[in-house]
Amino acid sequence: MQIRLERVGHAYDDFEVMRDITLDIPAGKIVCIVGPSGCGKSTLLRFIGGLERPKSGRVLQIGAPPTASLNPLTYIFQDFALLPWRSVAGNISLVLEDHGIRGAKAKAIIDDVLARTKLTDFAKALPKQLSGGMKQRVAIARALAVNPAVMLMDEPLSALDSQTRELLMDDLIGLWARTPFTAVYVTHNLAEAVRLGHSIVVLSRRPGQIREVMHLETPLEDRHFGDADLEAKQKYLWQLMRDEARAADGELLDV
Protein backbone atom coordinates (compact mmCIF):
# COMPACT_ATOMS: atom_id res chain seq x y z
CA MET A 1 0.00 0.00 0.00
CA GLN A 2 1.17 3.50 -0.83
CA ILE A 3 0.15 6.91 0.40
CA ARG A 4 -0.19 9.92 -1.86
CA LEU A 5 -0.73 13.48 -0.74
CA GLU A 6 -2.34 15.70 -3.34
CA ARG A 7 -2.06 19.48 -2.97
CA VAL A 8 -2.70 19.32 0.76
CA GLY A 9 -3.14 22.70 2.39
CA HIS A 10 -4.43 23.79 5.75
CA ALA A 11 -5.43 26.91 7.64
CA TYR A 12 -6.77 27.72 11.07
CA ASP A 13 -9.36 30.41 10.35
CA ASP A 14 -7.39 32.82 8.17
CA PHE A 15 -4.05 31.62 9.40
CA GLU A 16 -2.43 29.52 6.72
CA VAL A 17 -0.18 26.81 8.12
CA MET A 18 0.44 24.58 5.11
CA ARG A 19 0.26 25.04 1.37
CA ASP A 20 0.15 22.79 -1.64
CA ILE A 21 1.96 19.69 -0.43
CA THR A 22 2.13 16.90 -2.97
CA LEU A 23 4.09 13.85 -1.95
CA ASP A 24 4.30 10.12 -2.59
CA ILE A 25 5.18 7.68 0.15
CA PRO A 26 6.38 4.52 -1.59
CA ALA A 27 5.81 1.11 -0.04
CA GLY A 28 8.67 -0.33 1.97
CA LYS A 29 10.50 2.96 2.39
CA ILE A 30 10.98 5.37 5.26
CA VAL A 31 10.19 8.98 4.37
CA CYS A 32 11.45 11.53 6.86
CA ILE A 33 9.81 14.92 7.13
CA VAL A 34 11.95 17.68 8.63
CA GLY A 35 11.31 21.35 9.02
CA PRO A 36 11.48 24.24 11.46
CA SER A 37 9.10 24.26 14.41
CA GLY A 38 5.57 25.28 13.55
CA CYS A 39 5.85 24.26 9.90
CA GLY A 40 3.05 21.74 10.32
CA LYS A 41 5.00 18.49 10.18
CA SER A 42 2.98 16.86 12.93
CA THR A 43 -0.27 18.22 11.48
CA LEU A 44 0.68 16.67 8.15
CA LEU A 45 1.17 13.34 9.89
CA ARG A 46 -2.25 13.63 11.51
CA PHE A 47 -3.74 14.19 8.06
CA ILE A 48 -2.08 11.04 6.75
CA GLY A 49 -3.51 8.93 9.56
CA GLY A 50 -6.97 10.51 9.43
CA LEU A 51 -6.84 12.11 12.87
CA GLU A 52 -7.40 15.53 11.35
CA ARG A 53 -8.84 16.84 8.06
CA PRO A 54 -6.95 19.15 5.72
CA LYS A 55 -8.77 22.27 4.51
CA SER A 56 -7.80 21.58 0.91
CA GLY A 57 -6.31 18.73 -1.08
CA ARG A 58 -6.60 15.07 -0.20
CA VAL A 59 -4.73 12.11 1.19
CA LEU A 60 -5.03 8.90 -0.82
CA GLN A 61 -4.35 5.26 -0.06
CA ILE A 62 -3.22 3.53 -3.21
CA GLY A 63 -3.79 -0.20 -3.22
CA ALA A 64 -5.46 -2.24 -0.54
CA PRO A 65 -3.62 -2.84 2.71
CA PRO A 66 -2.50 -6.44 3.32
CA THR A 67 -5.39 -8.51 4.70
CA ALA A 68 -3.42 -9.38 7.82
CA SER A 69 -3.19 -5.72 8.70
CA LEU A 70 -5.52 -4.88 11.60
CA ASN A 71 -4.83 -1.17 11.58
CA PRO A 72 -3.17 -0.08 8.32
CA LEU A 73 -2.21 3.42 9.46
CA THR A 74 -0.58 3.15 12.86
CA TYR A 75 1.05 5.89 14.91
CA ILE A 76 3.98 5.98 17.22
CA PHE A 77 3.73 9.08 19.38
CA GLN A 78 6.38 11.29 20.88
CA ASP A 79 4.89 10.95 24.37
CA PHE A 80 4.48 7.15 23.97
CA ALA A 81 0.74 7.33 24.83
CA LEU A 82 0.77 4.21 26.99
CA LEU A 83 -2.11 3.64 29.40
CA PRO A 84 -0.45 3.98 32.81
CA TRP A 85 -2.96 1.60 34.43
CA ARG A 86 -2.19 -1.28 32.09
CA SER A 87 0.88 -3.47 32.09
CA VAL A 88 3.13 -3.73 29.05
CA ALA A 89 1.21 -6.77 27.82
CA GLY A 90 -2.10 -5.06 28.67
CA ASN A 91 -1.21 -2.04 26.60
CA ILE A 92 -0.60 -4.25 23.58
CA SER A 93 -3.68 -6.32 24.27
CA LEU A 94 -5.72 -3.06 24.28
CA VAL A 95 -5.32 -2.62 20.52
CA LEU A 96 -6.11 -6.30 19.83
CA GLU A 97 -9.25 -6.56 21.98
CA ASP A 98 -11.34 -4.45 19.62
CA HIS A 99 -10.51 -6.83 16.80
CA GLY A 100 -11.83 -9.72 18.84
CA ILE A 101 -8.36 -11.12 19.41
CA ARG A 102 -8.14 -12.49 22.95
CA GLY A 103 -6.72 -15.38 24.88
CA ALA A 104 -4.13 -17.62 23.31
CA LYS A 105 -4.20 -15.86 19.96
CA ALA A 106 -3.54 -12.49 21.59
CA LYS A 107 -0.83 -13.99 23.74
CA ALA A 108 0.96 -15.36 20.69
CA ILE A 109 0.98 -11.91 19.05
CA ILE A 110 2.03 -10.16 22.26
CA ASP A 111 4.86 -12.63 22.88
CA ASP A 112 6.06 -12.21 19.30
CA VAL A 113 6.14 -8.39 19.31
CA LEU A 114 7.69 -8.28 22.78
CA ALA A 115 10.42 -10.61 21.59
CA ARG A 116 11.04 -8.45 18.55
CA THR A 117 11.44 -5.36 20.72
CA LYS A 118 13.45 -7.23 23.38
CA LEU A 119 10.83 -6.69 26.07
CA THR A 120 9.89 -10.30 26.84
CA ASP A 121 10.93 -10.02 30.50
CA PHE A 122 8.86 -6.90 31.08
CA ALA A 123 5.42 -8.10 29.99
CA LYS A 124 3.95 -7.63 33.47
CA ALA A 125 5.64 -4.30 34.28
CA LEU A 126 3.64 -1.07 34.54
CA PRO A 127 4.70 1.92 32.42
CA LYS A 128 5.82 3.84 35.52
CA GLN A 129 8.47 1.20 36.12
CA LEU A 130 10.01 1.61 32.65
CA SER A 131 12.61 4.03 31.34
CA GLY A 132 11.74 6.34 28.47
CA GLY A 133 13.47 4.17 25.91
CA MET A 134 11.62 1.09 27.11
CA LYS A 135 8.30 2.92 27.03
CA GLN A 136 8.89 3.84 23.42
CA ARG A 137 9.83 0.23 22.65
CA VAL A 138 6.49 -0.83 24.17
CA ALA A 139 4.78 1.68 21.88
CA ILE A 140 6.69 0.22 18.92
CA ALA A 141 5.68 -3.28 19.98
CA ARG A 142 2.05 -2.14 20.23
CA ALA A 143 2.29 -0.70 16.71
CA LEU A 144 3.82 -3.91 15.37
CA ALA A 145 1.04 -5.97 16.96
CA VAL A 146 -1.58 -4.59 14.57
CA ASN A 147 0.54 -5.29 11.49
CA PRO A 148 0.54 -1.77 10.11
CA ALA A 149 0.84 -1.10 6.40
CA VAL A 150 2.27 2.34 7.13
CA MET A 151 3.87 3.47 10.39
CA LEU A 152 3.33 7.11 11.22
CA MET A 153 6.04 8.22 13.60
CA ASP A 154 5.63 11.58 15.26
CA GLU A 155 9.03 12.56 16.66
CA PRO A 156 9.28 9.15 18.30
CA LEU A 157 12.73 9.71 19.77
CA SER A 158 12.46 13.36 20.74
CA ALA A 159 11.50 12.70 24.35
CA LEU A 160 14.54 10.47 24.89
CA ASP A 161 18.13 11.25 25.83
CA SER A 162 20.72 11.07 23.09
CA GLN A 163 22.19 7.71 24.13
CA THR A 164 18.81 6.03 24.26
CA ARG A 165 18.04 7.63 20.92
CA GLU A 166 21.07 5.99 19.32
CA LEU A 167 20.06 2.60 20.71
CA LEU A 168 16.50 2.95 19.50
CA MET A 169 17.64 4.04 16.06
CA ASP A 170 19.65 0.83 15.84
CA ASP A 171 16.54 -1.09 16.95
CA LEU A 172 14.40 0.58 14.30
CA ILE A 173 16.97 -0.16 11.60
CA GLY A 174 17.10 -3.78 12.81
CA LEU A 175 13.33 -4.07 12.63
CA TRP A 176 13.23 -2.54 9.17
CA ALA A 177 16.04 -4.79 7.92
CA ARG A 178 14.15 -7.90 9.04
CA THR A 179 10.83 -6.89 7.50
CA PRO A 180 10.91 -3.64 5.56
CA PHE A 181 7.96 -1.45 6.52
CA THR A 182 6.59 1.77 5.11
CA ALA A 183 6.95 4.72 7.40
CA VAL A 184 6.54 8.45 7.59
CA TYR A 185 8.94 9.75 10.17
CA VAL A 186 8.48 13.30 11.38
CA THR A 187 11.41 14.78 13.27
CA HIS A 188 13.25 18.01 13.89
CA ASN A 189 16.46 16.08 14.45
CA LEU A 190 18.48 16.01 11.24
CA ALA A 191 20.79 13.26 12.51
CA GLU A 192 17.79 10.94 12.85
CA ALA A 193 16.59 11.92 9.40
CA VAL A 194 19.85 11.04 7.65
CA ARG A 195 20.17 7.78 9.58
CA LEU A 196 16.64 6.50 8.99
CA GLY A 197 15.29 8.15 5.86
CA HIS A 198 15.28 6.68 2.38
CA SER A 199 14.16 10.11 1.39
CA ILE A 200 14.01 13.32 3.38
CA VAL A 201 11.38 15.95 2.75
CA VAL A 202 12.36 19.44 3.86
CA LEU A 203 9.48 21.74 4.69
CA SER A 204 9.74 25.51 4.78
CA ARG A 205 8.49 27.53 7.69
CA ARG A 206 4.83 28.52 7.92
CA PRO A 207 2.97 28.19 5.64
CA GLY A 208 4.71 24.83 5.26
CA GLN A 209 5.66 23.94 1.71
CA ILE A 210 8.04 21.34 0.33
CA ARG A 211 11.41 23.00 -0.22
CA GLU A 212 13.38 19.99 -1.28
CA VAL A 213 13.20 16.22 -1.32
CA MET A 214 16.54 14.51 -0.78
CA HIS A 215 17.08 10.86 -1.63
CA LEU A 216 19.66 8.80 0.20
CA GLU A 217 21.00 5.73 -1.58
CA THR A 218 23.11 4.19 1.18
CA PRO A 219 21.27 1.16 2.65
CA LEU A 220 20.07 1.76 6.21
CA GLU A 221 22.24 -1.02 7.63
CA ASP A 222 25.38 0.64 6.28
CA ARG A 223 24.72 4.01 7.86
CA HIS A 224 26.62 4.47 11.08
CA PHE A 225 26.98 6.99 13.82
CA GLY A 226 29.39 9.72 12.72
CA ASP A 227 29.55 8.63 9.07
CA ALA A 228 31.28 11.36 7.02
CA ASP A 229 28.86 11.14 4.12
CA LEU A 230 25.87 11.40 6.45
CA GLU A 231 27.49 14.33 8.22
CA ALA A 232 27.82 16.12 4.92
CA LYS A 233 24.17 15.46 4.09
CA GLN A 234 23.13 16.63 7.50
CA LYS A 235 25.18 19.80 7.11
CA TYR A 236 23.55 20.45 3.76
CA LEU A 237 20.09 20.05 5.29
CA TRP A 238 21.00 22.40 8.10
CA GLN A 239 22.14 25.03 5.56
CA LEU A 240 18.74 24.71 3.92
CA MET A 241 16.85 25.08 7.17
CA ARG A 242 18.94 27.45 9.19
CA ASP A 243 17.44 30.78 8.13
CA GLU A 244 13.95 29.35 8.14
CA ALA A 245 14.45 28.01 11.63
CA ARG A 246 15.74 31.36 12.84
CA ALA A 247 12.81 33.21 11.31
CA ALA A 248 10.36 30.64 12.68
CA ASP A 249 11.86 31.05 16.14
CA GLY A 250 11.18 34.79 16.05
CA GLU A 251 7.51 34.43 15.22
CA LEU A 252 4.68 34.81 17.65
CA LEU A 253 2.52 31.78 18.09
CA ASP A 254 -1.18 32.27 18.05
CA VAL A 255 -2.51 28.88 17.16
Next chain:
Amino acid sequence: MSDTLPAATAKAVSFRGGGFAPRPMRWVGVFVFITLIALAEWGTQTGWISSLTLPKPSDVLATFVELYESGLLFKHLAPSLSRLAVGATMGALTGVAVGIMIGLFSHVRAGLVPLVAAIFPIPKIALLPLFVIWFGIGEGSKYALIAFGTFTPTVVATYGAVDNVDRSLIRMGQSFGLSWTSIVRKIVLPGAMPGILSGLRISLAIAIILLVAAEMLGAQYGIGAYILEAGSLYDLERLFAGVVILSLLGVLVSAVIGFLERYLLGWRT
Protein backbone atom coordinates in the same frame (compact mmCIF):
# COMPACT_ATOMS: atom_id res chain seq x y z
CA MET B 1 43.25 24.46 45.13
CA SER B 2 40.56 24.48 47.74
CA ASP B 3 42.88 23.51 50.56
CA THR B 4 45.12 26.48 49.87
CA LEU B 5 42.23 28.86 50.55
CA PRO B 6 42.12 30.51 53.97
CA ALA B 7 39.52 28.92 56.25
CA ALA B 8 37.59 32.18 56.59
CA THR B 9 36.40 32.16 52.97
CA ALA B 10 35.23 28.51 53.00
CA LYS B 11 31.63 28.12 54.11
CA ALA B 12 29.24 25.21 53.72
CA VAL B 13 26.47 26.00 51.27
CA SER B 14 23.32 26.35 53.31
CA PHE B 15 20.55 23.89 52.48
CA ARG B 16 17.39 25.47 51.11
CA GLY B 17 15.69 22.60 49.30
CA GLY B 18 13.34 20.00 50.70
CA GLY B 19 9.78 20.24 51.97
CA PHE B 20 6.60 20.37 49.88
CA ALA B 21 6.45 16.58 49.91
CA PRO B 22 4.00 15.20 52.46
CA ARG B 23 4.74 11.66 53.54
CA PRO B 24 2.48 9.26 55.40
CA MET B 25 2.83 9.39 59.21
CA ARG B 26 0.50 6.84 60.63
CA TRP B 27 0.40 7.50 64.37
CA VAL B 28 0.34 11.27 64.51
CA GLY B 29 -3.40 11.39 63.83
CA VAL B 30 -4.12 8.92 66.62
CA PHE B 31 -1.87 10.94 68.93
CA VAL B 32 -3.85 14.14 68.21
CA PHE B 33 -7.13 12.37 69.03
CA ILE B 34 -5.82 10.87 72.25
CA THR B 35 -4.33 14.16 73.41
CA LEU B 36 -7.55 16.09 72.82
CA ILE B 37 -9.65 13.48 74.59
CA ALA B 38 -7.22 13.24 77.47
CA LEU B 39 -7.27 17.01 77.79
CA ALA B 40 -11.07 17.05 77.90
CA GLU B 41 -11.10 14.26 80.49
CA TRP B 42 -8.57 16.01 82.66
CA GLY B 43 -10.42 19.33 82.34
CA THR B 44 -13.80 17.89 83.29
CA GLN B 45 -12.37 15.79 86.14
CA THR B 46 -10.66 18.76 87.77
CA GLY B 47 -13.65 21.00 87.21
CA TRP B 48 -11.68 23.31 84.98
CA ILE B 49 -14.31 22.62 82.34
CA SER B 50 -17.84 22.54 83.79
CA SER B 51 -19.98 19.52 83.06
CA LEU B 52 -22.44 21.80 81.28
CA THR B 53 -19.80 22.91 78.79
CA LEU B 54 -18.58 19.48 77.85
CA PRO B 55 -19.52 16.01 79.03
CA LYS B 56 -16.81 13.83 80.53
CA PRO B 57 -15.30 11.60 77.83
CA SER B 58 -15.48 8.70 80.28
CA ASP B 59 -19.22 9.31 80.73
CA VAL B 60 -19.66 9.41 76.96
CA LEU B 61 -17.85 6.10 76.80
CA ALA B 62 -20.08 4.68 79.53
CA THR B 63 -23.17 5.82 77.62
CA PHE B 64 -21.78 4.20 74.54
CA VAL B 65 -21.14 0.91 76.34
CA GLU B 66 -24.65 1.04 77.79
CA LEU B 67 -26.03 1.66 74.30
CA TYR B 68 -24.09 -1.33 73.05
CA GLU B 69 -25.10 -3.62 75.89
CA SER B 70 -28.79 -2.75 75.64
CA GLY B 71 -28.67 -3.75 71.97
CA LEU B 72 -29.98 -0.33 71.01
CA LEU B 73 -26.75 0.51 69.17
CA PHE B 74 -27.48 -1.87 66.33
CA LYS B 75 -31.13 -0.96 66.36
CA HIS B 76 -30.05 2.59 65.62
CA LEU B 77 -27.09 1.74 63.45
CA ALA B 78 -28.75 -0.74 61.10
CA PRO B 79 -31.41 1.58 59.61
CA SER B 80 -28.90 4.42 59.41
CA LEU B 81 -26.35 2.33 57.57
CA SER B 82 -28.95 1.02 55.13
CA ARG B 83 -30.21 4.58 54.48
CA LEU B 84 -26.66 5.74 53.96
CA ALA B 85 -25.80 2.82 51.71
CA VAL B 86 -28.92 3.07 49.52
CA GLY B 87 -29.00 6.86 49.32
CA ALA B 88 -25.29 7.37 48.76
CA THR B 89 -25.11 4.56 46.19
CA MET B 90 -28.01 6.00 44.21
CA GLY B 91 -26.59 9.51 44.37
CA ALA B 92 -23.02 8.50 43.57
CA LEU B 93 -23.98 6.20 40.67
CA THR B 94 -26.26 8.72 38.98
CA GLY B 95 -23.70 11.43 39.73
CA VAL B 96 -20.89 9.51 38.06
CA ALA B 97 -23.12 8.67 35.08
CA VAL B 98 -24.30 12.25 34.60
CA GLY B 99 -20.77 13.57 35.16
CA ILE B 100 -19.42 11.30 32.44
CA MET B 101 -22.19 12.38 30.05
CA ILE B 102 -21.35 16.03 30.76
CA GLY B 103 -17.69 15.27 30.19
CA LEU B 104 -18.32 13.56 26.86
CA PHE B 105 -21.19 15.40 25.16
CA SER B 106 -21.20 19.12 24.46
CA HIS B 107 -24.99 19.33 24.45
CA VAL B 108 -25.33 17.65 27.80
CA ARG B 109 -22.62 19.89 29.17
CA ALA B 110 -24.26 23.05 27.88
CA GLY B 111 -27.62 21.96 29.26
CA LEU B 112 -26.70 20.50 32.63
CA VAL B 113 -23.71 22.42 33.96
CA PRO B 114 -25.81 25.53 34.76
CA LEU B 115 -28.49 23.32 36.28
CA VAL B 116 -26.00 21.53 38.51
CA ALA B 117 -24.52 24.89 39.51
CA ALA B 118 -28.03 26.02 40.44
CA ILE B 119 -28.78 22.90 42.51
CA PHE B 120 -25.41 22.66 44.24
CA PRO B 121 -25.77 25.56 46.72
CA ILE B 122 -29.33 24.68 47.80
CA PRO B 123 -29.18 23.35 51.37
CA LYS B 124 -30.77 19.99 50.74
CA ILE B 125 -32.20 19.98 54.26
CA ALA B 126 -34.48 22.83 53.19
CA LEU B 127 -36.03 20.50 50.65
CA LEU B 128 -36.87 17.80 53.19
CA PRO B 129 -40.59 18.75 53.39
CA LEU B 130 -40.75 18.60 49.61
CA PHE B 131 -39.19 15.14 49.59
CA VAL B 132 -41.66 14.01 52.25
CA ILE B 133 -44.51 15.11 50.00
CA TRP B 134 -42.96 13.44 46.95
CA PHE B 135 -41.67 10.23 48.46
CA GLY B 136 -43.65 9.85 51.67
CA ILE B 137 -42.60 10.01 55.31
CA GLY B 138 -41.01 6.56 55.15
CA GLU B 139 -37.64 5.49 53.81
CA GLY B 140 -38.19 7.02 50.33
CA SER B 141 -37.74 10.63 51.38
CA LYS B 142 -34.63 9.73 53.40
CA TYR B 143 -33.04 7.93 50.47
CA ALA B 144 -33.92 10.84 48.19
CA LEU B 145 -32.41 13.47 50.46
CA ILE B 146 -29.13 11.60 50.85
CA ALA B 147 -29.01 10.70 47.16
CA PHE B 148 -29.70 14.27 46.11
CA GLY B 149 -27.00 15.61 48.40
CA THR B 150 -24.43 13.10 47.15
CA PHE B 151 -25.37 13.64 43.52
CA THR B 152 -24.23 17.22 42.92
CA PRO B 153 -20.67 17.05 44.30
CA THR B 154 -20.18 13.72 42.50
CA VAL B 155 -21.29 15.24 39.18
CA VAL B 156 -18.93 18.18 39.52
CA ALA B 157 -15.97 15.99 40.52
CA THR B 158 -16.67 13.49 37.75
CA TYR B 159 -16.91 15.86 34.84
CA GLY B 160 -13.83 17.68 36.05
CA ALA B 161 -12.03 14.34 36.15
CA VAL B 162 -13.20 13.43 32.63
CA ASP B 163 -11.98 16.81 31.39
CA ASN B 164 -8.59 16.04 32.84
CA VAL B 165 -8.12 12.71 31.07
CA ASP B 166 -5.02 12.92 28.91
CA ARG B 167 -6.27 13.77 25.40
CA SER B 168 -3.21 12.16 23.82
CA LEU B 169 -4.38 8.81 25.19
CA ILE B 170 -7.80 9.30 23.61
CA ARG B 171 -6.14 10.24 20.32
CA MET B 172 -4.04 7.09 20.61
CA GLY B 173 -7.21 5.04 21.05
CA GLN B 174 -8.74 6.61 17.96
CA SER B 175 -5.57 6.07 15.95
CA PHE B 176 -5.75 2.35 16.69
CA GLY B 177 -9.37 2.27 15.55
CA LEU B 178 -10.83 1.55 19.00
CA SER B 179 -14.61 1.85 19.16
CA TRP B 180 -16.23 4.73 21.01
CA THR B 181 -17.39 2.46 23.83
CA SER B 182 -13.93 0.95 24.16
CA ILE B 183 -12.37 4.40 24.43
CA VAL B 184 -14.85 5.41 27.14
CA ARG B 185 -14.57 2.14 29.04
CA LYS B 186 -10.84 1.51 28.75
CA ILE B 187 -9.37 5.01 28.53
CA VAL B 188 -11.76 7.70 29.80
CA LEU B 189 -13.15 5.87 32.84
CA PRO B 190 -9.88 4.59 34.30
CA GLY B 191 -8.27 7.95 33.51
CA ALA B 192 -11.01 9.79 35.40
CA MET B 193 -10.94 7.37 38.35
CA PRO B 194 -8.52 9.41 40.54
CA GLY B 195 -10.77 12.46 40.30
CA ILE B 196 -13.95 10.44 40.80
CA LEU B 197 -12.60 8.81 43.96
CA SER B 198 -11.43 12.07 45.49
CA GLY B 199 -14.87 13.49 44.69
CA LEU B 200 -16.47 10.53 46.46
CA ARG B 201 -14.55 11.38 49.61
CA ILE B 202 -16.40 14.67 49.74
CA SER B 203 -19.79 13.42 48.60
CA LEU B 204 -19.85 10.52 51.09
CA ALA B 205 -18.98 12.88 53.93
CA ILE B 206 -21.92 15.02 52.81
CA ALA B 207 -24.07 11.89 52.78
CA ILE B 208 -23.26 11.30 56.45
CA ILE B 209 -24.13 14.91 57.26
CA LEU B 210 -27.46 14.53 55.48
CA LEU B 211 -28.19 11.27 57.26
CA VAL B 212 -28.92 13.24 60.45
CA ALA B 213 -31.10 15.67 58.51
CA ALA B 214 -32.97 12.82 56.86
CA GLU B 215 -33.78 11.30 60.24
CA MET B 216 -35.23 14.54 61.57
CA LEU B 217 -38.67 13.61 60.34
CA GLY B 218 -40.48 10.39 61.07
CA ALA B 219 -37.58 8.21 62.08
CA GLN B 220 -37.89 6.21 65.25
CA TYR B 221 -34.51 4.56 65.03
CA GLY B 222 -31.29 5.76 63.49
CA ILE B 223 -28.15 7.55 64.62
CA GLY B 224 -29.60 10.82 63.47
CA ALA B 225 -32.82 10.27 65.36
CA TYR B 226 -30.81 9.29 68.45
CA ILE B 227 -28.71 12.44 68.27
CA LEU B 228 -31.69 14.71 67.69
CA GLU B 229 -33.58 13.20 70.58
CA ALA B 230 -30.60 13.55 72.89
CA GLY B 231 -30.11 17.12 71.64
CA SER B 232 -33.64 18.19 72.38
CA LEU B 233 -33.29 16.80 75.92
CA TYR B 234 -29.87 18.45 76.34
CA ASP B 235 -28.50 15.02 77.20
CA LEU B 236 -24.93 15.83 76.25
CA GLU B 237 -23.49 12.37 77.00
CA ARG B 238 -25.87 10.68 74.57
CA LEU B 239 -25.46 13.51 72.06
CA PHE B 240 -21.71 13.01 72.09
CA ALA B 241 -22.00 9.24 71.92
CA GLY B 242 -24.04 9.70 68.74
CA VAL B 243 -21.64 12.23 67.30
CA VAL B 244 -18.73 9.89 67.95
CA ILE B 245 -20.53 7.19 65.98
CA LEU B 246 -20.92 9.58 63.04
CA SER B 247 -17.25 10.52 63.26
CA LEU B 248 -16.24 6.87 63.29
CA LEU B 249 -18.48 6.33 60.28
CA GLY B 250 -16.65 9.17 58.49
CA VAL B 251 -13.25 7.71 59.34
CA LEU B 252 -14.44 4.31 58.12
CA VAL B 253 -15.72 5.68 54.80
CA SER B 254 -12.50 7.59 54.29
CA ALA B 255 -10.49 4.44 55.03
CA VAL B 256 -12.55 2.44 52.52
CA ILE B 257 -11.88 5.05 49.83
CA GLY B 258 -8.21 5.10 50.77
CA PHE B 259 -8.15 1.34 50.31
CA LEU B 260 -9.93 1.64 46.95
CA GLU B 261 -7.40 4.26 45.87
CA ARG B 262 -4.49 2.04 46.75
CA TYR B 263 -6.11 -0.90 45.01
CA LEU B 264 -7.39 0.85 41.87
CA LEU B 265 -4.78 3.57 41.46
CA GLY B 266 -1.59 1.64 42.13
CA TRP B 267 -0.44 2.65 38.65
CA ARG B 268 -0.03 6.27 39.67
CA THR B 269 3.50 7.52 40.13
